[in-house]
Amino acid sequence: MDVIFDSSMSGAFWIPVTLACLFGAMSPGPSLAIVVNHTLSQGRVAGICAALSHGLAVGLFAYATASGLAIAIDNNSMLFDVIQLLGSIFLLFLAIKLLFAPLKKDVEPVLAVHSSNWRAARDGFLVALVNPKVLLFFTALFSQFVGVETEMWEKVMLGLIAGGVDALWYMLIALIISHYGLLDRFQRGSWWLDKLFSIVLFVIASRFILDLLERAGVLPLT
Secondary structure: OOOOOOOOOHHHHHHHHHHHHHHHHHOOOHHHHHHHHHHHHHOHHHHHHHHHHHHHHHHHHHHHHHHHHHHHHHHOHHHHHHHHHHHHHHHHHHHHHHHOOOOOOOOOOOOOOOOOHHHHHHHHHHHHHOOHHHHHHHHHHHOOOOOOOOOHHHHHHHHHHHHHHHHHHHHHHHHHOOOOOHHHHHHHHHHHHHHHHHHHHHHHHHHHHHHHHHHOOOOOOO
8 A cells, every 4th residue: 555645745734734723723613713812801821822722723633633543544454544535535625615614704792791811721722622624734734644653743833833823813813803803804804815725636636536537547657
């Protein structure tokens, strides 16, 4: 069985993974609402606390997902193709969903009157930890890259990239949304982020679907 993950292909691997993690963090959802909530109710420090703890949870999720996939693949070689196929289909589904996402998307947080830095950190961690979409996304994404020979440092790097990109993005959000009108501008601009994210996911998924078809003999090897 060919192992897709190759540490020598640094650019071909790390760039799409980083972009996918970045656009995934940029996509509005409950995580954004939590950061906005605590930033507007308690201030930028609380928002940064929520961003850092959210990034920590995402990084742990990413590392655990990469490690679990490597173990599953090592125990059952056929499982590699199944997980990769299902992951590719899920990424295509996300790409199509984002491509046709509505222009108007609002983030309407219910401000926490008794917010604090600790509560912000707690909520930021928990909103990532209990969100099943985080696990599904990383399973689908990493199944395209993780293989039997994936080394420990590469798994750790996946976690650091996913968590670091996530934390930096939400820290940026916490730093700028207190300025009047910027939240509205972000909501309007998120439509374009969805389209860019859709393209990234479509390219990643299509590439590995073609690879699966080639290995299955449906398409000629290139």
